[in-house]
Amino acid sequence: xxxxxxxxxxxxxxxxxxxxxxxxxxxxGLVIALPLGWAARRWRTxxxxxxxxxxxxxxxxxxxxxxxxxxxxxxxxxxxxxxxxAMTVYTVALLVRSVADGxxxxxxxxxxxxxxxxxxxxxxFVAVDLPLAIPxxxxxxxxxxxxxxxxxSVASLIGVPQLGNLLTDGYNRAINGELITGIVxxxxxxxxxxxxxxxxxxxxxxxxxxxxxxxxxxxGRA
Amino acid sequence: MISNLWAWLTSxxxxxxxxxxxxxxxxxxxxxxxxxxxxxAIAIPLGLWVGHTGRGRWLVSATNAARAVPTLGLLxxxxxxxxxxxxxxxxxxxxxxxxxxxxxxxxxxxxxxxGVEAVDPAARDxxxxxxxxxxxxxxxxxxxxxxxxxxxxxxxxxLQVIATATIAAYIGLGGLGRFLIDGxxxxxxxxxxxxxxxxxxxxxxxxxxxATMQRVIVSPGISGRSTRRREIVLAxxxxxxxxxxxxxxxxxx
Numbered sequence: 001x002x003x004x005x006x007x008x009x010x011x012x013x014x015x016x017x018x019x020x021x022x023x024x025x026x027x028x029g030l031v032i033a034l035p036l037g038w039a040a041r042r043w044r045t046x047x048x049x050x051x052x053x054x055x056x057x058x059x060x061x062x063x064x065x066x067x068x069x070x071x072x073x074x075x076x077x078x079x080x081x082x083x084x085x086a087m088t089v090y091t092v093a094l095l096v097r098s099v100a101d102g103x104x105x106x107x108x109x110x111x112x113x114x115x116x117x118x119x120x121x122x123x124x125f126v127a128v129d130l131p132l133a134i135p136x137x138x139x140x141x142x143x144x145x146x147x148x149x150x151x152x153s154v155a156s157l158i159g160v161p162q163l164g165n166l167l168t169d170g171y172n173r174a175i176n177g178e179l180i181t182g183i184v185x186x187x188x189x190x191x192x193x194x195x196x197x198x199x200x201x202x203x204x205x206x207x208x209x210x211x212x213x214x215x216x217x218x219x220g221r222a
Numbered sequence: 223m224i225s226n227l228w229a230w231l232t233s234x235x236x237x238x239x240x241x242x243x244x245x246x247x248x249x250x251x252x253x254x255x256x257x258x259x260x261x262x263a264i265a266i267p268l269g270l271w272v273g274h275t276g277r278g279r280w281l282v283s284a285t286n287a288a289r290a291v292p293t294l295g296l297l298x299x300x301x302x303x304x305x306x307x308x309x310x311x312x313x314x315x316x317x318x319x320x321x322x323x324x325x326x327x328x329x330x331x332x333x334x335x336x337g338v339e340a341v342d343p344a345a346r347d348x349x350x351x352x353x354x355x356x357x358x359x360x361x362x363x364x365x366x367x368x369x370x371x372x373x374x375x376x377x378x379x380x381l382q383v384i385a386t387a388t389i390a391a392y393i394g395l396g397g398l399g400r401f402l403i404d405g406x407x408x409x410x411x412x413x414x415x416x417x418x419x420x421x422x423x424x425x426x427x428x429x430x431x432x433a434t435m436q437r438v439i440v441s442p443g444i445s446g447r448s449t450r451r452r453e454i455v456l457a458x459x460x461x462x463x464x465x466x467x468x469x470x471x472x473x474x475x
Contacts, residue, residue: 064402
């Protein structure tokens with residue numbers, strides 16, 4: 001605790017770095033995954049292709065992906081954009097499936113009712129399908145957020161500063177307080193992301209809290 | 223940059239010797255294999271026990287929550303705190319192995335538990351009904367039915383271990399990670415990127431091998447490979463042939 005008290009300012013700025021390095025890819029990843037997930041649902045042949053490709057991308061080890069990013073993007077190895085891009089790749093890989101499965105969890109009779117009421121194409125997607133997919137989508141986002149926070153810390157090995165610096169420096173100089181601070185800060189940040197996404201998901205889906213409503217809609221998957 | 227990388231990868235000199243690419247690749251493979259075996263020996267019985275008896279579900283939630291622990295932090299903590307009490311060269315290897323085993327356990331426990339949990343209760347009742355003992359129900363019905371999810375748990379553990387073993391080179395583990403860590407330290411980008419490329423290919427190939435093995439070891443009656451014949455028999459009331467082993471979300475467990 002004395003270590004943390006002495007270095008509060010440094011920890012805070014590293015924490016802020018960590019927040020944007022994990023949150024920005026989450027947002028970009030969601031924006032990219034939405035149309036891809038929709039396409040995976042829309043066309044029967046697109047689903048296996050998109051899910052397999054994202055599975056393969058997710059297979060690449062994080063440190064390797066960080067290092068290979070400059071070859072793909074033409075950036076310098078120390079550029080934080082490498083981390084943002086790599087994390088976006090992981091997020092998209094995880095979320096494409098969540099979006100597709102979430103849209104798939106919308107019961108057919110609900111879609112049919114919406115169509116009968118005059119909802120069509122894009123409007124039905126935004127007003128009916130997407131809101132009903134939110135529970136499955138937030139479950140995927142929570143997994144992505146928690147794993148992003150852990151993976152971002154690896155970026156300290158390629159010299160991009162964030163909470164992982166406390167881990168690397170604490171280990172290199174054998175300062176237990178610094179290492180523990182780093183681990184706890186990562187845990188707290190992961191839990192905070194998890195709680196925020198869970199909370200936003202709940203606020204966006206008030207109908208799930210009405211007793212029996214989920215069962216009535218037939219969408220009790222999440 | 224790409225031509226330097228290619229030169230590094232194709233130079234015969236880089237492949238030979240005790241710290242060459244071939245030796246490091248073998249090292250990476252056997253470390254990962256050993257770790258996954260140890261983790262499976264711990265995690266599969268645990269997952270089967272929780273799934274079969276329905277007791278100790280908190281264990282599954284606990285292993286899931288443990289995934290929020292940063293892998294880098296776990297590696298460094300073990301190296302710093304366990305390393306000094308181990309004599310000789312093992313001081314660099316044992317902490318890494320422990321960390322990798324700890325990271326490989328959660329996905330296998332989650333997969334095994336979810337697999338057994340998802341077994342159709344009717345199949346379980348039928349097995350008991352024809353006079354199977356609890357151990358027979360477990361080994362002859364629950365395990366074969368749960369195999370696809372157990373295997374996918376092992377598959378994600380394998381990927382996790384291959385990736386983290388790379389990072390563990392920082393605390394002195396051998397394997398392909400050496401090229402990445404030593405290359406970064408020396409500012410040698412061709413070596414770093416070459417190592418990164420090799421590790422990525424290794425992960426992709428390992429995943430492909432495990433995906434293929436899954437097709438072989440899972441009973442045809444479960445994987446749906448024999449549905450052509452069964453479809454004719456079961457056609458009337460067959461909403462979903464793979465119902466018992468459907469898309470169970472391990473993360474909701």
